[in-house]
Amino acid sequence: MRKVDVLGGIGEVARLPIVKRKGSLQTCLQLQKTGKNMSTSSIGKFALRTGQSLAAALTLALFAGNAAAVRLDPDGHGQVLIYPYYTTRAGNQTVISVTNHSDRHKALFVAFREARNGRQTLTFNVYLAPYDTWSTTAFALDENGESANLISGDKSCTYPAFDERILPNGRRYVPFRTVGYIAPLDDAGPNTMDRAREGYVEIFETGTLVPGSPPADAISPNGLGAPVDCEELYTGFSSYWRTAPATYLTNPTGGLSGEAMVLNVGDGTVMAYSATALADFRTDPSDIPAGSRSSVVSHRAPAENTLGLDDALNDPLERFATAAVDLPSRRLELKYPAERGVDAVSAVLAADAADVNYVNDASLGATTDWVINFPTKPYYTDQAIVGATAIKPFTAVYPTTGSEASAAMYLPYALRDPSGRSVGVSAGSSANLEMRYATQVIALAPSSGTVNATGRPLGSTLVSRLAPVAASAVKETGWMSLDLLRYSENGGQASRSLRVAEDGTAMLGLPMIGFTAINYINSNAAPGVLANYSLSKQQRRTQDCRRNTISCK
Incomplete structure (x- = not known):
């Protein structure tokens, strides 16, 4: 128009x-x-x-x-934040923070998900006053029983409070849960607490609190900067929110941003990244100005809230979700029925290829890990959700029984040295990565042998390794591209694509976000001096779609 x-x-x-x-x-x-x-x-x-x-x-x-549509916000502000990775492995802790940049009181739903099949490991609500920031830390107490926990010294209100267990220093924390992947909800993955030690995080704005209402006044800061009365949330869920959880709330208005840090105190490293922000995840075209109606409020008690990335909605009356996808030459607005709201999210996250730079230099003690997250994958592959057959663009289900090896998909990749020359794999090897999880890590270490996960920056146990390359072709630096479009099927080659939108357009590739974690260990520093350096970089991607067999590019 x-x-x-x-x-x-x-x-x-x-x-x-x-x-x-x-x-x-x-x-x-x-x-x-x-x-x-x-x-x-x-x-x-x-x-x-x-x-x-x-x-x-x-x-x-x-x-x-x-009309509003689900979109990636380039400035990192939105209604939904996706953090592609958290870990408590190998001495790492992960600090997660969220900031409310608006003048409205916000109700948030936070979901930690394990990496293999995206099952929830911990959920709770956070309530932010205007311009408030809340943070928490995922950590391990030991390598066995209490290997995944959450603690927060932040004063902002949560429901429930983080007071389930107490550390020797008096600080309170809450352990992660295994209930999402043990009987009767078990799947092909392990059923131990260790499974919860790495994964990803989603934060949803569920609504804005009406100014002057009891919950809004309760979470507002007093003269000391602390909320007036977080106990009001318990009052709310035992009275006015018990049967009408949207009471005193209006529609979400956005303005959230998020950051994360993978921190290793012993090694002296920290790798920070920004959360991926989805704007206009749930909107109503008749809600003018935004936040004046309650038609798409999704506030619930955490134990009752099923909110997920499949709940995108941009018109509650007509029941559809729209994705705004910005290609280099034009913007697409793709409409999907509400029951396929996850496709709107996948459309804005879709990529037909992604690439990163790496450094793998033993003389510098330099290593690179590439974190890859498919945030919407469970809605296409979890057998408990989709049944026996995966939904496009994914090709294999994560089974409820048997071996999780059957969930593998294979993605072609290419390596190039700094001069642009191709780095081929050794004879008898294939340049394809096995990817079977919602979140996994690629050890970016071109080598003539097998790459061990030990000593990697993130210490992940869900590592995909590159095929061996000829010893003469090994390079310390370069870049890697991942083909998210092509795959083998029935002895031939096929292309991955999402289900078509209302106008027949299909986004190509896979819905994927991620970043690289790079670590340097300076062994030449003075004795007794810790000289480790770390950084992270966001991955790059390209997008394409197809309508009536014609590329959108």
């Missing part, structure tokens, strides 16, 4: 496209230049004949074509 032109002057009226939604007027009203002046009274009569005043026409025209 073209932008609305303003009135050109007395006697001239620009084109005013007025679009109403399905179920009402389906046509566009266009007031064209007539070649002669139109009087103000003529305009008024025309408006009366059409049943619309000129003011209403202008208002509707301004909002036409500006």
Whole structure:
């Protein structure tokens, strides 16, 4: 829809496209230049004949074509935040933080998910005052029983509170749960607490609290900067929220940002990254201004909340979700039925290829890990959700019984040295990575032998390793590209694509986010001086789609 032109002057009226939604007027009203002046009274009569005043026409025209759609926010602000990786392995802790950049009180739903099949390991609510920040740390007490826990010294209110267990220093914490992947919800993965030690995190804005309401006043800071009364949340869930959890809440308005740090105190390393932000995840076109209605509020008690990335919704009346995908040459707006809301999220995350740079230099003690997260994968591959057959663009289910090896998919990759020359694999090897989890780590270490996970920056046990390369081809630096489009099927080659949108467009590749973690160990530093250096870098990607077999590029 073209932008609305303003009135050109007395006697001239620009084109005013007025679009109403399905179920009402389906046509566009266009007031064209007539070649002669139109009087103000003529305009008024025309408006009366059409049943619309000129003011209403202008208002509707301004909002036409500006309907909200799920989109990636390049500045990292949104209603939903996805943190592709947390870990408590190999002495690492992971600090997760979220900031409310708006002047509204926010209710949030936080879900930690294990890496293999994306099953939830811990869920709770966080309530933020305007401009408030909340943080928490995932940590291990030991390598066996209590290997995944969460602690927070933050004063912002949570429900429930982090007071289940107490450390010797008096600080309270809560352990992760295994209930999401043990009987009766078990799957092909292990059923121990160790499984919860690495994974990813989702934070959803479930609504904004009405100013002056009991919960909004309770989470507002007092003179010392602490919330007035977090106990009000317990009162709410035992009274007004018990049967009507949207009480005192209006629709989410966005403005959240997130950061994470994988921190290793013993090694003196920290690798920080920003969360991926989805704007306009749940919206209502009649909610003007945003946050004045309660039509898409998703606030619940954590134990009762099933909110996930499959709950995108951009029109609760017409029941559809829309994805806004920005290709280099144009923006696509792809509409999906509400029951396929996850496809709108996958569309904005889709990539047909991704690449990163790496350094793997023994003389510098340099190593690189590439974290890869498929946030929506469980909605396409978890057998408990989809049944016996995976849903496009994925090709194998993560089974409820048997071996998780059957969940593997194989992605072609290519290595290049700094001069751009291809680094081929050894004879008898294949340049394909086995990927079977929602989150996994690639050990970016081109080698003539097997790469061990020990000593890697993240210490992950879910490591995909590159095929051996000829000793003469090993390079300390270079870059790697991952083909998310092509795969083998029935002895031939096929292309991965999402299910088609309403207009027949299919995004190509896989929905994927990630970053590289790079570590340097300076063995030449003075004795007794810890000289480790670390950094992280976001991966790069390309996007494409297809409509009627024609590429969108």
